[in-house]
Amino acid sequence: MNDKNNPLLSVRNLTIHYITDDGLVKAVNDISFDLEKGKTLGLVGETGAGKTTAAFGIMNLVPDPPGKIISGEILINGKDILKLKKNESKKYRGKVASMILQDPMTALNPIITVGEQIAEVCRLHDKLSKADAYIKAAQMLELVGIPSDRIDEYPHQFSGGMKQRVVIAIALACNPQLLIADEPTTALDVTIQAQVLSLIGDLIKKYETSMILITHDLGVVTEICDKVAIMYAGQIVETGDLEAVYEHTKHPYTKGLFGSLPSLSAKAHRLNPIYGSMPDPTNLPNGCAFHPRCPNKMPACENRAPTNTELESGHFVRCLLYE
């Protein structure tokens, strides 16, 4: 229980907006969650739900302008990283928290060898000498399943799955406490996706790294996560342990997501999709942001925004049905 009281990461009422010429984009609206050491949280949502913006917030990487962190705190080991100075921030990123980006084709620098790119983080953060960093880079490559004799090759000489392994090697080189993986397998084929997911799973277990896995795929979450948070229009609408959310689904949006998935085991003639499409983040509906698409809409939903309600220990839902 000690871990529960002192989570590694604690996000409190985080709100991030983008101020653009087309209006105020409310990307992340008042999200809060905790992540304990060694645990994995799946952050699930559709395009534009604010998953990536939330991740950039935690990395202290929100582009300003146009992005602005309106309110909230992000505590890592009790320290608010939003209050860090610019040079402290640089030390934090890559050492305490690091990130795996979605597209391995664009995440790597095409004109620098992969070994050099891995060695760079070790030199910067762990102050290794050039020679030591090179040795460390070779070890990291072996760790992610790439023969170390390919250390002097350039990114274009690797396939998509191999490139993602290199990105993982860079992210884990300094043994960070928190790893944020933003759709790490979306650009990969399923057989390669399975290889990469099992690699990430093994490594974070070995080094007791906490991870936030951002994905749109409810299936991927079950492979690797302990907890899951469902995002819609910048808010976490339902969160809890895997079992609570998957087996005792409460929020109408989460139910809609499950209904939209074609099943491999059962033969359903028609899917039950969610009606309509995602709201425009510059012009979110009043009250509950999901009400125009919600099959369980009540008159009150148009006026009053639901608050976070705890149903059972750790299972939170943001919906007026449960208040």
Next chain:
Amino acid sequence: MYKLLEVKDLKKYYETKNGLLHAVDGVSFSIEEGKTLGVVGESGCGKSTLGRLVIRLIDATDGKIIFDGKDITNVKSKGSLRKEMQIIFQDPFSSLNPRMSVSQIIEEPLKIHKLYYNKAELRSKVRELMDTVGLACRLEDFYPHELDGGRRQRIGIARALALNPRFIVCDEPVSALDVSIQAQILNLMMDLQEERCFTYMFISHDLSVVKHISDEIMVMYLGLVVEKCKADELFEHTLHPYSKALLSVIPEAAIKKKKQKKLIQGEITSPINPKPGCRFAARCSYAGDICDKAAPELKEVTPDHYVSCHFVNEINSL
């Protein structure tokens, strides 16, 4: 049932500076009218090339395509083919001309084929098509960039339906869409098939989507068909080692049963100048000496279930 499309030993090779690329290397199949053939495989297995070959968007190197009883492999006037066969593309962002409005995009095929001379008639036809695919009429003067992915894909579908074709190749039509929108589009496509008896060739890398929509499924690997059978049969009695691996690694959104995973090692090999022998051998855990020497043929192992593997009987104890 009537075989609307029949393909025999279709091949497509590309000359590259490193050698001959075998994109599609001798594929045969047929689709009955009103049915859906699902084609699954990973990137580079030749599934999109195959889709483009059968509607003659690209020319085959060898083989035969028979549509509605006629050999269309070398037909010169493709215009008349387009009234019968259409395609829905994967990416609703790049497959629509950004400088044309919704109504212009949908009416273009009608104009090209001179089906309506009267402006009012043309307009009412466009509205009818928009209504069919669930696009509000008020959107007719919008441009693609003003619409979201789901609506854009509906435009692509309306355009494909405009000439009232009998056969539609659907090349990953829902891969670029979010799950809630994906389900809307899949429902729409299945409703349209029921109403108008369309024949689909549905190409996707997503096995659960393919299973949902298909009557028959063909699994491809490096330009070849490795397994072909009825949709349910593939999931109940998977016979080829590649299909088995593919099925076992799909992440399912359920936590009850954890499947025994068969991680396949390594990655897809190059389709340029492939070695003789089974193309999956390098990644296959059952591979024996013969697999490196001779390519297995696609054989009917159980009724209507075709597999190309030397050891299919041993692996599955048939």
